[in-house]
Structures are given as C-alpha cells and as structure tokens.
Amino acid sequence: MATKVWAHRGASAYAPENTIPAFRMAMEMGADGIELDVQESSDGKLMILHDARVDRTSNGSGRVADMTCQELKKLDFSYGMAEYKDTRIPTLKEVYGLIKKSRMIVNVEVKCDEVIYPGIWDKLIRLEREMGMHGRVIYSSFNHYVLQKIRDIDPDARIGLLYDNAMVDPWVYAGYLNANAIHPHCKAALLCPGLMEGCRENGIDVNAWAADTQQDMTALIEKGANAIITNSPDVALVLLGR
Numbered sequence: 252m253a254t255k256v257w258a259h260r261g262a263s264a265y266a267p268e269n270t271i272p273a274f275r276m277a278m279e280m281g282a283d284g285i286e287l288d289v290q291e292s293s294d295g296k297l298m299i300l301h302d303a304r305v306d307r308t309s310n311g312s313g314r315v316a317d318m319t320c321q322e323l324k325k326l327d328f329s330y331g332m333a334e335y336k337d338t339r340i341p342t343l344k345e346v347y348g349l350i351k352k353s354r355m356i357v358n359v360e361v362k363c364d365e366v367i368y369p370g371i372w373d374k375l376i377r378l379e380r381e382m383g384m385h386g387r388v389i390y391s392s393f394n395h396y397v398l399q400k401i402r403d404i405d406p407d408a409r410i411g412l413l414y415d416n417a418m419v420d421p422w423v424y425a426g427y428l429n430a431n432a433i434h435p436h437c438k439a440a441l442l443c444p445g446l447m448e449g450c451r452e453n454g455i456d457v458n459a460w461a462a463d464t465q466q467d468m469t470a471l472i473e474k475g476a477n478a479i480i481t482n483s484p485d486v487a488l489v490l491l492g493r
Contacts, residue, residue, distance in 0.1 A: 254471065255478040256487040257284040257358055259460060260301065264482040267330040268308065269299045270338050274349055281493060282484040284356030286460070289343055289375070291368040296320035297343040297378065303365040309340070316366050343375075347382040357384065358434075358458070358480065360413065361392040361401075372400040376408065389458075391434045402429065411458055417443050422453040432456035432477065437467045440476065447474045465490065 261273025262280060269287055277285050288301040298315055305311045305318070311326040320342065329335040343359070350357065361371060379388050390401050391411040398410040411432035412425055421433045421443075433455060440446060440459040450457050456477035462468050468487050471479050479487050 252477070254476050254491060255283040255356070256484045256491065256493075257286050257356065257458070257478050257480045258282040258484040259286045259480045259482045260288065261285055262482070262484055264463075267328055267332055267335050267338050269301060269341075270328055270335070271341050271345065271349060272335055272338060274341075274346060277484055278350065278353060278355065280485045281488055282355065284358060284478070285346075285350070286358040286360065286480050287343075287346060288360045288362050289371070290315040290362050290366070291371055291374075292320045292323055293317055294319045295374070297371070297374060298323055299341045299343060299346060301362070303362065305340075314366065316368070344378060344382065347378070347384055351382060351384065355387070357388050358411070359388055359390050361390055361394070361397050363392060363394040363397045372397060372404055376401065376404045389432065391432075391458075395428060398430070399428065411456070413460075415439065419443075420449060421446065422449045422455045425450075425455045426453060430455070432458050434458045434460060434480070436460060437462040437471060437479075441467065441470050441474070447476070451475065462487070 258277030260268035262276040266273035266276050287299050290298050290300045292298050308330045309326040309328045323340050328340050329338045389409040391413040393413050401408050409431045411434040412430050413434040415436040437459040458478040459476050460480035462479045462481045481487050
C-alpha cells in the first residue's frame with residue numbers, strides 16, 4: 252500500500268496551524284488526511300488547538316479550559332500571518348463539516364496531558380457518529396489511558412499510540428492495547444532497529460510525525476510507512492509522484 256500523506260495541523264507550513272484555512276489548503280493540495288489537536292472549552296465544546304493555552308497561537312492569553320467557546324472565538328488565531336488576520340479557532344464539528352464530503356482521514360490527537368478533560372472520550376465518539384465520520388477517524392494521544400477509554404466506548408474505534416522516544420518492540424505494546432497503529436516521531440520510526448518490519452509483520456500501521464525534511468520523508472516512503480504526518484504535505488506528495 253502506498254504511503255499516505257496527512258497534513259500536520261493542516262498545511263501548517265503555509266497557513267495558521269489548526270485552522271480552517273490550513274485544513275482547506277491541505278484538501279486543495281490533495282492530502283489524504285489531516286492531523287489536528289482537540290482541547291475542551293469551559294462550556295464543554297471540542298476546540299481545535301494544540302496548546303493548553305492560547306498564548307502562542309493567538310492574540311489572547313489564558314487556558315482553553317478556562318474560556319468558553321464564544322470567548323475563544325473572539326480571539327485572532329492568525330499566528331502572526333498578516334494575510335490570515337482575524338482567523339478564528341474552529342470546533343471539531345466545524346472541521347468535520349468541512350471535510351465530510353471528501354475522502355480524507357482525520358487523525359484526532361486528544362490532548363489530555365497538561366490538562367485532563369474527563370469525559371472528552373464520550374463527546375468524541377458521539378460527535379463522530381453524529382457527523383457520519385465513522386471509519387474515517389483515528390484517535391491518537393500521548394495519554395494512552397484516553398485511548399483505552401475510547402476503545403471501551405467503541406470497540407471499532409481506530410487508535411494510534413502516540414510517542415516521541417525510542418521504544419523496544421512497539422508492536423508488542425500496540426498488540427497489548429489492541430491498537431491499530433503506532434504514531435512515533437519520525438526519528439524513532441527510522442532509527443529503531445526492526446520497527447517497520449516488526450509492525451508490518453504484526454499488522455500494526457506506522458504513522459510517523461514531524462516528517463518535515465525531504466530526507467526523512469523519502470526514508471519513510473522507502474521503508475513503507477503507512478502515513479507521513481507533515482507540515483508540508485505538498486512536498487511529500489511530490490516525492491510520491493502525486
């Protein structure tokens with residue numbers, strides 16, 4: 252199977268990360284999927300933002316968990332890109348609405364580390380069903396307990412174990428948690444002996460993130476990674492002859 256290209260926080264090398272313009276650009280480039288991050292507002296809305304705080308990517312300050320959806324929507328998330336001034340933070344429902352008619356996969360990274368969002372797993376599965384996205388979502392998280400919760404709610408949910416350091420025989424751990432995939436940092440995927448082969452033999456997909464150099468992208472393609480998660484999906488698509 253040919254390596255897929257998933258746009259990391261959308262086409263974030265060119266448009267503000269985790270925003271509708273970045274996701275729309277990824278669609279226009281022909282990416283096979285998008286990767287995004289989910290936090291929860293104080294009024295329980297699923298908001299697309301990587302950090303627990305809004306300070307880095309917006310003109311505001313404070314924790315997502317302490318702000319309502321309406322308060323978050325008033326902030327400018329253009330991330331210093333003048334041509335995208337007044338870009339607003341999207342909800343997960345809005346992103347699903349954008350891509351629903353396409354064939355794109357959505358990698359939902361559930362942010363439950365710096366701030367824990369009890370019950371977010373229920374809301375994620377409910378929204379997936381409500382929006383008709385079943386089979387097109389794969390959930391990942393550095394908090395693997397969250398992925399267990401998701402799998403408990405929906406035994407058919409697809410989960411990918413997110414990590415950034417070396418792991419011995421990750422396919423064994425993935426099998427123990429009944430995971431569909433591992434989501435290692437690209438360096439871990441490329442440098443850990445036997446990782447690609449072991450996962451392939453055991454039916455575990457390898458979706459590698461932070462693949463933003465042509466060298467890393469090419470190596471992942473040659474080794475048969477299932478997906479490249481990159482800020483520059485257009486570059487990966489060219490390398491794949493697309």
